[in-house]
Amino acid sequence: DAGVIQSPRHEVTEMGQEVTLRCKPISGHDYLFWYRQTMMRGLELLIYFNNNVPIDDSGMPEDRFSAKMPNASFSTLKIQPSEPRDSAVYFCASSSQGRPDEQYFGPGTRLTVT
Amino acid sequence: AQTVTQSQPEMSVQEAETVTLSCTYDTSESNYYLFWYKQPPSRQMILVIRQEAYKQQNATENRFSVNFQKAAKSFSLKISDSQLGDTAMYFCAHLGGLRYNFNKFYFGSGTKLNVKP
Numbered sequence: 001d002a003g004v005i006q007s008p009r010h011e012v013t014e015m016g017q018e019v020t021l022r023c024k025p026i027s028g029h030d031y032l033f034w035y036r037q038t039m040m041r042g043l044e045l046l047i048y049f050n051n052n053v054p055i056d057d058s059g060m061p062e063d064r065f066s067a068k069m070p071n072a073s074f075s076t077l078k079i080q081p082s083e084p085r086d087s088a089v090y091f092c093a094s095s096s097q098g099r100p101d102e103q104y105f106g107p108g109t110r111l112t113v114t
Numbered sequence: 115a116q117t118v119t120q121s122q123p124e125m126s127v128q129e130a131e132t133v134t135l136s137c138t139y140d141t142s143e144s145n146y147y148l149f150w151y152k153q154p155p156s157r158q159m160i161l162v163i164r165q166e167a168y169k170q171q172n173a174t175e176n177r178f179s180v181n182f183q184k185a186a187k188s189f190s191l192k193i194s195d196s197q198l199g200d201t202a203m204y205f206c207a208h209l210g211g212l213r214y215n216f217n218k219f220y221f222g223s224g225t226k227l228n229v230k231p
Contacts, residue, residue: 031217043205043221056218089157100217101147101166101209105159 004106006092012112018080021109023092024073033103034067034077035091049075082113118208120222127196128230135191135225137206147209148182148189154202165189201229
């Protein structure tokens with residue numbers, strides 16, 4: 001298995017631009033998670049999906065952030081408009097029903113907003 | 115509230131020696147999981163070891179072992195025979211029980227471990 005796949009690995013954009021991060025979970029996994037890692041706040045859960053449905057988005061910082069999962073093999077995290085304080089590493093992770101303790105992380109996307 | 119505390123921001127150890135990383139957590143659940151993740155400079159989050167709260171026996175994985183003290187809500191990681199490749203950030207994490215949503219991980223702030231030759 002290829003593991004959780006994220007793209008791009010690095011993204012540099014200017015303030016005000018729209019940014020879209022992409023994730024492909026492990027095949028057969030029905031839970032998908034988006035995390036953000038910063039020096040100030042550490043690793044925090046933004047949102048997670050079960051069977052493509054958002055279950056808990058309480059960690060999404062504000063309306064500029066949105067996440068979708070149109071099918072079982074693809075999810076996006078969009079920031080519009082982006083701000084310098086959004087600079088962070090964004091991780092996607094997936095797990096399967098019945099094994100919430102086995103959560104596999106993708107390699108992360110390092111986002112820099114200038 | 116589910117909280118995970120790592121009180122050691124940074125630690126150093128000589129190659130081949132043993133080091134212990136500390137972690138405490140807060141929960142009112144009786145059934146939960148605890149984890150240690152390793153994050154090397156590549157950024158990849160790598161699961162090191164996992165402990166189920168209802169299991170009294172401490173988990174071990176080769177050179178990595180934990181000291182799980184449920185009553186004290188303590189979960190330390192011991193790395194024996196430290197290797198240069200162990201240099202990384204280490205995160206303690208808690209996966210809550212049924213009441214607090216069994217799919218949400220709570221991570222500590224991390225401990226940066228430097229293994230010196």
